[in-house]
Amino acid sequence: MKEKVVLGLSGGVDSAVAARLLLQDYEVYCLYLDIGLGGSGAADAAAVAASLNLPFATADIRQALEEHVCAPFTADYLAGRTPLPCARCNPAVKFPALLALADRVGARLVATGHYARAEGGVLRKGRPANDQSYMLARLPRSILQRVMFPLGDYEKVQVRSLAREFGIPVADKPDSMEICFIPDGDYAAWLDRRGNTPPPGDFVSPDGTVLGRHKGIHHYTLGQGRGLGVSGPHRYFVSAIRPERNQVVLSDGGDLGRRELLCTAPNWIAVEALTAPMAVTVRLRHSRTEQRAVILPEGGCVRVRMDQPARAPTPGQMAVFYDADAVVGSGWIA
Structure with missing residues (x-):
């Protein structure tokens, strides 16, 4: 059987x-x-x-x-x-x-x-x-x-x-690339339909100078360089989002690199727990890009120290730690 x-x-x-x-x-x-x-x-x-x-x-x-x-x-x-x-x-x-x-x-x-x-x-x-x-x-x-x-x-x-x-009936069906509950891919419009989304506010420079108006902080993500509608002496990128002030901070992107980050709620898979520093490779987004790092336990969280700066590690996304092809664990980027 x-x-x-x-x-x-x-x-x-x-x-x-x-x-x-x-x-x-x-x-x-x-x-x-x-x-x-x-x-x-x-x-x-x-x-x-x-x-x-x-x-x-x-x-x-x-x-x-x-x-x-x-x-x-x-x-x-x-x-x-x-x-x-x-x-x-x-x-x-x-x-x-x-x-x-x-x-x-x-x-x-x-x-x-x-x-x-x-x-x-x-x-x-x-x-x-x-x-x-x-x-x-x-x-x-x-x-x-x-x-x-x-x-x-x-x-x-x-x-x-x-x-x-x-001879499978869906052999040539296109792949679905969008979030399943937002099939048209317009997540900001989906959020707006749910209500209580933030109103428009100010784009500001790192020193607080107002550069223009944004459509609501839910339209933006760290490192974003398209769809900002702000002109200036250089191309702008989102370098911070300040919900408490309803501001989106724009810069030339030179401040987006990070060699350290803190991850919360670790999920350990290939190890029982992290009790000492461990050399790994890490992915910070859903791509094939990995970089060498050391992970360290820190009060129930994980400190990630990378050999080279990573561009715009984004709060709310996930860091996944690898030992060769095995997933050591993961944590939410804080």
């Missing part, structure tokens, strides 16, 4: 190919997570499940998404931070929903179409071209011990090819 696994089936090509790969060795149950926005996702996921003759269910995650992702997303922007909703959703909404179904059907394992690997409760990078370990780095060990990532050894171009070879 094959072991059971619950797969998060999104209606996209990645999770569809993951389903087909898992079929070789597992009894696969498919779960679509419904956020209440309609669209073709549920129908596409159901079509994939039907084409593979797999059991299919949906879970309404709207309430959990609002509580654990949308409300914190809003609070972060109103406080001058730049949130990372997918990293919050994975441990608080997506994987708990998959595990809830797994427990009901007697499955030990859950799976998704992420490009990463999980081995013995340790999260590891996927192939370099598509690695998604950064966005998964808030998952605790208790979840990672029950997770499979069937695409961990594949690149996207291979997955597309497999989808066509398998």
Whole structure:
């Protein structure tokens, strides 16, 4: 008898190919997570499940998404931070929903179409071209011990090819690049519709000189250089956001480099805890760029000291610490 696994089936090509790969060795149950926005996702996921003759269910995650992702997303922007909703959703909404179904059907394992690997409760990078370990780095060990990532050894171009070879209905469906609950990508308009967003205020220089008017602090993020509408003797970049004064500070960008930062709420994966300085590489945003650093424990937080300055480490984003391909842990940039 094959072991059971619950797969998060999104209606996209990645999770569809993951389903087909898992079929070789597992009894696969498919779960679509419904956020209440309609669209073709549920129908596409159901079509994939039907084409593979797999059991299919949906879970309404709207309430959990609002509580654990949308409300914190809003609070972060109103406080001058730049949130990372997918990293919050994975441990608080997506994987708990998959595990809830797994427990009901007697499955030990859950799976998704992420490009990463999980081995013995340790999260590891996927192939370099598509690695998604950064966005998964808030998952605790208790979840990672029950997770499979069937695409961990594949690149996207291979997955597309497999989808066509398998005759999967969504083989040529475009990838979704936006935040799932803001499909048009206009997060500032989404925040405005929720109400109570900050009013326009002043753009100021580091010395306090007024340079112009901004549209509301929720329209800006640290390091931003486009869409400012301010002219001067040089190009301007956002170098600070001051919610208490409703100000956005602009500079020439020369003050954006940081060699140290403090991270809160560490989530340790490859180590039990950080008790002494540790040499790592660190990612400060969702890209393939890593740099050498030393991490040190500091009163329940993590001090990061980088070999070279990083441009605009952004409060609300995440720092992920690596030892080769293993995720040591992560923390929120404060």
